[in-house]
Amino acid sequence: xxxxxxAKCNKMKIQQNTEVPSQEASFHAFVNATEIKNFRQRLLTxxxxxKRDLPWRKLATSEVDAxxxxxxxxxxxxxxxxxxxxxxxxxxxxxxxxxxxLQDLAKASLEEVNEQWAGLGYYSRAKRxxxxxxxxxxxxxxxxxxxxxxxxxxxxxxxxxTAGAVASIAFGQATGVVDGNVIRVLCRVRAIGADPASSAxxxxxxxxxxxxxxxxxxxxxxxxxxxxxAVVCTSKAPLCLECPVKEYCRAHHRVExxxxxxxxxxxxxxxxxxxxxxxxxxxxxxxxxxxxxxxPSEPWDPELGVTNFPRKAIKKQPRTERTATCVLERRGSDGxxxxxxxxxxATGLLAGLWEFPSILLEPGKEKQQKAALAGHLQTWVGxxxxxxxxxxxxxxxxxxxxxxxxYVIYFLRLDKDEGNWNTSKELSGYRWVTxxxxxxxxxxxxxxxxxxxxxxxxxxVITPKNVxxxxxxxxxxxxxxxxxxxxxxxxxxxxxxxxxxxxx
Numbered sequence: 001x002x003x004x005x006x007a008k009c010n011k012m013k014i015q016q017n018t019e020v021p022s023q024e025a026s027f028h029a030f031v032n033a034t035e036i037k038n039f040r041q042r043l044l045t046x047x048x049x050x051k052r053d054l055p056w057r058k059l060a061t062s063e064v065d066a067x068x069x070x071x072x073x074x075x076x077x078x079x080x081x082x083x084x085x086x087x088x089x090x091x092x093x094x095x096x097x098x099x100x101x102l103q104d105l106a107k108a109s110l111e112e113v114n115e116q117w118a119g120l121g122y123y124s125r126a127k128r129x130x131x132x133x134x135x136x137x138x139x140x141x142x143x144x145x146x147x148x149x150x151x152x153x154x155x156x157x158x159x160x161x162t163a164g165a166v167a168s169i170a171f172g173q174a175t176g177v178v179d180g181n182v183i184r185v186l187c188r189v190r191a192i193g194a195d196p197a198s199s200a201x202x203x204x205x206x207x208x209x210x211x212x213x214x215x216x217x218x219x220x221x222x223x224x225x226x227x228x229x230a231v232v233c234t235s236k237a238p239l240c241l242e243c244p245v246k247e248y249c250r251a252h253h254r255v256e257x258x259x260x261x262x263x264x265x266x267x268x269x270x271x272x273x274x275x276x277x278x279x280x281x282x283x284x285x286x287x288x289x290x291x292x293x294x295x296p297s298e299p300w301d302p303e304l305g306v307t308n309f310p311r312k313a314i315k316k317q318p319r320t321e322r323t324a325t326c327v328l329e330r331r332g333s334d335g336x337x338x339x340x341x342x343x344x345x346a347t348g349l350l351a352g353l354w355e356f357p358s359i360l361l362e363p364g365k366e367k368q369q370k371a372a373l374a375g376h377l378q379t380w381v382g383x384x385x386x387x388x389x390x391x392x393x394x395x396x397x398x399x400x401x402x403x404x405x406x407y408v409i410y411f412l413r414l415d416k417d418e419g420n421w422n423t424s425k426e427l428s429g430y431r432w433v434t435x436x437x438x439x440x441x442x443x444x445x446x447x448x449x450x451x452x453x454x455x456x457x458x459x460x461v462i463t464p465k466n467v468x469x470x471x472x473x474x475x476x477x478x479x480x481x482x483x484x485x486x487x488x489x490x491x492x493x494x495x496x497x498x499x500x501x502x503x504x
Contacts, residue, residue, distance in 0.1 A: 046244035047224035070170035114442030128157025169219035176209025181229025187310035191250035193294030325358035398446035
């Protein structure tokens with residue numbers, strides 16, 4: 001075989017065995033090594049200059065012990081799930097001060113853990129965090145798993161994202177992470193408009209993060225991606241001009257191209273040479289067959305710009321529920337009020353937390369809500385006559401992730417000689433607390449709203465004028481106008497109010 005013919009054959013083999021990325025694949029991916037290198041460099045340079053000063057980042061860089069470092073990152077990542085950074089900071093600082101190590105957390109009771117977590121929401125996170133700490137201490141000699149795969153497999157409540165975050169930040173594993181901020185950044189950078197919750201898009205996004213992550217600084221890179229989505233590539237008002245990687249953003253290129261075309265049309269052809277805007281590569285499957293592009297039913301909207309991406313997921317409407325709850329009060333020997341709180345079941349919504357005596361109302365039976373609550377209160381009150389004094393306070397709405405919960409609030413005050421007034425009669429799972437003790441207990445934000453609503457009611461409706469008006473109505477007299485009333489504006493005490501009511 002001649003050298004010329006051999007050369008031709010080798011060339012044909014190379015062409016047959018070389019995989020050339022399709023136009024579609026290259027449009028939604030990073031296939032250029034130089035582009036990847038520059039993307040990493042620009043993002044990390046920006047992050048080192050502009051990153052927020054957050055307590056968990058300090059611990060991640062200053063803590064020498066790998067297990068303590070991983071624990072500090074783990075706590076922060078669990079707290080940050082579904083919760084804003086500004087809210088988490090104080091909780092995180094208090095938590096780490098109380099339980100600086102895995103061993104400290106493992107020794108704590110669930111009651112103590114819930115008290116520290118109270119108000120942060122999604123309480124099952126705290127329970128699983130403590131369960132994980134106990135498992136590490138009891139079964140792993142206090143040593144955290146070192147890889148994302150082991151973290152996800154061995155620790156309760158640790159999913160793919162949390163495992164990747166801990167492994168990359170604490171142990172330097174070169175693995176990517178995908179959270180809401182990263183989804184937003186990558187969907188805009190690579191013009192991915194399909195539903196992020198679909199398996200095809202999820203797989204694509206995880207693949208992109210593994211491709212982009214800097215093997216030399218995986219923790220910083222992953223934090224930089226999340227930081228970019230949190231402070232620059234935001235959901236509603238992105239700061240594209242401040243973005244360090246806008247040169248690689250296909251959504252930004254499209255906006256600039258449309259802006260350039262509009263300017264060219266207005267100014268004439270002569271101005272087109274002065275407009276230097278990168279061309280937008282069209283996905284070969286943009287007609288609708290690509291499972292990553294914007295769907296034909298939701299085409300590009302010029303008014304939305306880069307916020308065309310990612311596609312907004314259709315949220316499931318939360319179910320509506322109504323719960324009747326009673327602020328049950330007694331007065332101690334010092335004359336200060338105490339409130340009865342009961343512990344919720346160990347499983348389900350707000351598991352293990354404390355609340356005022358409450359009962360979920362059946363749909364369509366709202367008119368019987370007072371009677372239903374009265375029956376529930378018999379455990380602590382003991383007599384129907386006492387329950388008949390319940391006063392309707394009002395309602396307060398609290399929205400959980402999947403429930404719109406309306407609390408119908410009642411108030412009842414127990415005297416010394418009735419019901420479960422005496423401390424010695426208390427049972428397991430119930431306790432009387434002062435207002436300060438209530439605020440420091442493991443109670444939900446919803447219950448704090450209930451107490452706040454009751455306090456506003458007690459300080460606004462129980463006034464001399466209202467008591468006199470109530471007395472007039474009871475005796476069939478026409479209430480006098482405000483101008484005719486000589487009532488003092490000074491509020492009556494609750495004692496006076498209920499004494500008046502009992503006489504009527």
